Amino acid sequence: MQRLIPASERDDWRAALAPLGALDPSYLPEYHLAYALRVAHSRPLLWHFSSDGQHFLYPFLLTPVLLGTVATPYFDITSVYGYTGPIATTADSRFLAAAWAAFDGYAAQQRIIAEFVRFSPFNRNQGFAHPQASVLANRTLAASQLPASDPPASHQALLQSLGAKTRNMLRKAERAGLVARELPLPQYLPQFRALYDATMERHQAPPFFRYDDAYWQQLLALGAQGLRLFGTFGRCTGGRMTAAAMAIVHGASGLYHLGASGDEGAGPGAGNLSLFAMSCALMDSGVGFLNLTGGRTAAPDDPLLLFKRSNANGTAVFHIGQRIVDPPAYNAVARQWQQLRGAPPEAGKVVFWRF
Incomplete structure (x- = not known):
């Protein structure tokens, strides 16, 4: 059939x-x-x-x-x-x-x-x-193999699997009074969109990385278990969202879809804290593989890839295929x-x- x-x-x-x-x-x-x-x-x-x-x-x-x-x-x-x-x-x-x-x-x-x-x-x-088809290894991705959930031990195990620099940034974020938590959708979507759009403006991102109302509304159809948002807040920013991470989830697999962060005044480690909160929460809901994706280019020293790798405990290889x-x-x-x-x-x- x-x-x-x-x-x-x-x-x-x-x-x-x-x-x-x-x-x-x-x-x-x-x-x-x-x-x-x-x-x-x-x-x-x-x-x-x-x-x-x-x-x-x-x-x-x-x-x-x-x-x-x-x-x-x-x-x-x-x-x-x-x-x-x-x-x-x-x-x-x-x-x-x-x-x-x-x-x-x-x-x-x-x-x-x-x-x-x-x-x-x-x-x-x-x-x-x-x-x-011609199949090629295109680039390296940041990815985490998440341990079986048994908090707080599993959260500590994930923390220890990250690099020393990332663990230090997470400690700095906590000392600065930053807190990351999961946020309900669609209530927090407007805040996330504003922060995301500001991030894209700051980095002069091409139009491909800008999303309209129709895209966001369709994404919300994934539901509360399929589309998840995590935000970082702090006293030093008047309680506003300073960093955020959005994931798409299906069973044991999670995909880091979009991230956003404020300027240098957002506080140290704000982005790291959002990603760690996301990793822990997804692990607690049964996700065993979290794809934090790659950089803006295929270069192994791409700055975005290096940041993502610092917040993951491993890597994966992304393949593409082409056929006439x-x-x-x-x-x-x-x-x-x-x-x-x-x-x-x-x-x-x-x-x-x-x-």
Whole structure:
């Protein structure tokens, strides 16, 4: 059996995910609906193949191929900005061959010419990539393996697993009177948004990292257990929020989604304290793997990555996959691009019309 499930059919999507067990939070339909708002004309879909009690799932955004304002008859598929990709209940080669053969039939009918996949470091599913896909290790991520919850011992164990500099910053934050706690949503969303927007302005972040009302409202559909917010407050700031961390959670996996912090007057270690409070609370609710994600670049000395690594007790490797699904059609689009732009597409970027 094979079927396509739109993310708007959330119950069916979640039911299809169930046989896979523990999955990265990025697989959730609510997150796909939120991210699809940021990719014009895209449709968030879950392709489901099943046979003899085994299941193959592939979530993606189906998007028309546009060369600027020039339309083409083709489509591409890309992962959401997160960590998903194809995954199955078995690694049996015959089952996977049948699943991919069925998918290639769908891709031909839909006129899909290229795919770009972001794999999950939690599920380590890059081995389920299409046989013709090029899979590469893209960058290092900060990640924590959280001990089984048994507070306060487990909190102390997590603290001791962090670096000496981070532990020192946490002590400074406590001495300065800073306190971090979990915050109910949507009540605290306006405060978080204001702090987040100010953080992006201060760092001159590109428009991609700014979010509109529709995105936030869709994210709230994850519910109280799926979307969690932690904030740091202090006497020295008049009780206002000085740092915050937001996570998306699904079962045993947590994903640090967004963070924000005030200027230098926020107090020492405010950001560290938010992340530690988030790690402890998620651990207490059964999360065993927390992906704090990577830096602004793939460089191993990226400052943001180094900060995240200092607040995690380990690392993970992020893989990407690319595939030209229909070479003749793809080459025709590349020639059309060169005619329109006067230059060939950038080498190494399969979905060159968007990324």
